[in-house]
Amino acid sequence: MKYNWGQQPLSFEPLIQQQAWQDQAFRDLLQYLKAHSPFYQKLFRSASIDITTVKLTDLPTTSKEDLQLNNWDFLCVGKDKIAEYTATSGTLGTPVTIALTANDLERLAYNEYCSFVTMGLSETDTIQLLLTLDKQFMAGMAYYQGARKLGAAVVRTGPGSPEMQLEVIRNLGVNTLVAVPSFLLKLIETAKAKGIDLASFPVKKVLAIGESMYDSEWQKSILHERICQDWPLALHSTYAATEMQTAFTACNAEAGLHTNPELIIVEFLDEAGNAVAEDEIGEVTITTLGVEGMPLLRYRTGDLCKHTTKSCACGRHAIRIGPVLGRKKQLIKYKGTSVYPSAIFELLNKETWIENYLIGIHQNSELQDEIRIQVVSKSVHPSEALAALKATFRAQIRVVPEIEFINAAALMALQFPNGSRKQLRIIDYRP
Numbered sequence: 001m002k003y004n005w006g007q008q009p010l011s012f013e014p015l016i017q018q019q020a021w022q023d024q025a026f027r028d029l030l031q032y033l034k035a036h037s038p039f040y041q042k043l044f045r046s047a048s049i050d051i052t053t054v055k056l057t058d059l060p061t062t063s064k065e066d067l068q069l070n071n072w073d074f075l076c077v078g079k080d081k082i083a084e085y086t087a088t089s090g091t092l093g094t095p096v097t098i099a100l101t102a103n104d105l106e107r108l109a110y111n112e113y114c115s116f117v118t119m120g121l122s123e124t125d126t127i128q129l130l131l132t133l134d135k136q137f138m139a140g141m142a143y144y145q146g147a148r149k150l151g152a153a154v155v156r157t158g159p160g161s162p163e164m165q166l167e168v169i170r171n172l173g174v175n176t177l178v179a180v181p182s183f184l185l186k187l188i189e190t191a192k193a194k195g196i197d198l199a200s201f202p203v204k205k206v207l208a209i210g211e212s213m214y215d216s217e218w219q220k221s222i223l224h225e226r227i228c229q230d231w232p233l234a235l236h237s238t239y240a241a242t243e244m245q246t247a248f249t250a251c252n253a254e255a256g257l258h259t260n261p262e263l264i265i266v267e268f269l270d271e272a273g274n275a276v277a278e279d280e281i282g283e284v285t286i287t288t289l290g291v292e293g294m295p296l297l298r299y300r301t302g303d304l305c306k307h308t309t310k311s312c313a314c315g316r317h318a319i320r321i322g323p324v325l326g327r328k329k330q331l332i333k334y335k336g337t338s339v340y341p342s343a344i345f346e347l348l349n350k351e352t353w354i355e356n357y358l359i360g361i362h363q364n365s366e367l368q369d370e371i372r373i374q375v376v377s378k379s380v381h382p383s384e385a386l387a388a389l390k391a392t393f394r395a396q397i398r399v400v401p402e403i404e405f406i407n408a409a410a411l412m413a414l415q416f417p418n419g420s421r422k423q424l425r426i427i428d429y430r431p
């Protein structure tokens with residue numbers, strides 16, 4: 001079942017009506033999977049599932065490992081129907097290929113169209129895309145298609161080259177960026193060095209990808225504050241994963257990322273697979289709606305976040321999520337407590353003397369987790385700053401990491417392994 005995407009999004013309807021629509025879409029999905037998906041056919045058979053009566057919450061979940069091991073068993077269409085092959089980044093193991101049909105591409109465009117509408121954009125806006133559009137990256141292409149659907153003007157500058165980015169923004173009167181927030185710090189630094197007054201620049205909004213703009217208590221993250229100090233921008237957080245072919249984006253109320261009920265059913269599960277209560281931390285678990293190529297049923301994304309079912313000030317009633325606190329796999333167990341990577345990012349982003357960093361999670365010979373951070377420093381003698389940073393770690397998260405200095409080029413090489421399209425901030429070296 002496909003929602004009429006030309007109409008007002010389902011998220012403006014009362015939650016109960018959204019759920020009634022989703023219940024029917026879920027039944028249709030089960031029929032579709034039973035008819036076309038080798039993976040789910042096998043699952044339904046082995047678990048003796050009657051798809052006419054089973055409840056969503058009684059179905060087994062699907063993991064990333066399932067997708068990695070049985071990638072092509074998830075494909076529901078013949079090769080003649082595939083319009084594009086995208087892939088996950090592979091930062092957490094073997095990359096997964098996600099094949100999309102022409103309808104899936106249309107759905108993806110609608111999805112990012114909704115993101116842009118949610119952040120208040122229209123056809124009068126000019127959107128600069130500071131991210132990769134090739135390398136099988138789904139998001140770059142999705143933003144491009146979404147902006148086209150919106151009718152806005154698009155500028156594809158790609159990542160990097162701060163001077164060029166600033167020049168294009170000024171020349172074309174760009175008022176919206178799609179960018180990784182830490183790159184905005186680079187733009188700010190470049191503007192300062194060139195004596196450019198950013199306040200006079202036309203950019204007003206940024207769709208901030210890959211890094212959370214809020215801490216776990218919904219306060220602006222340090223990175224958010226550092227950017228806005230020098231460049232007063234509305235930073236709209238967004239969260240997406242290639243496998244779910246859907247993004248969740250913050251509106252002007254800045255109170256959570258909006259889910260699109262016509263595109264996805266979202267659950268939040270604990271370790272045992274039970275639903276967590278509102279405002280408790282759970283794993284984002286999704287069921288795609290309207291996907292033809294590789295639909296997923298109760299897929300555990302590995303991302304941890306809180307959620308709310310309360311209505312938003314913007315008039316939408318759909319479930320909101322966020323902020324995303326980190327990947328379940330990247331949780332660090334330290335002397336009996338769990339440390340979220342987001343907490344470490346927050347501490348490091350506060351240190352203005354740090355130009356760039358990479359967090360490594362290791363396991364020592366006693367099977368204890370250890371954190372080693374490689375840092376590029378801006379200052380010549382940062383030993384005092386280093387001691388202060390260690391004390392902050394000890395006081396705030398009770399973990400004292402090893403910190404080593406590294407030169408900028410060597411760190412960049414580690415952050416972009418094999419021409420990676422994303423700059424890595426954390427690498428998990430544990431077995």
Ligand SMILES: [Zn+2]
Pocket residue numbers: 251252253258312313314315316
């Ligand atoms: Zn809202």
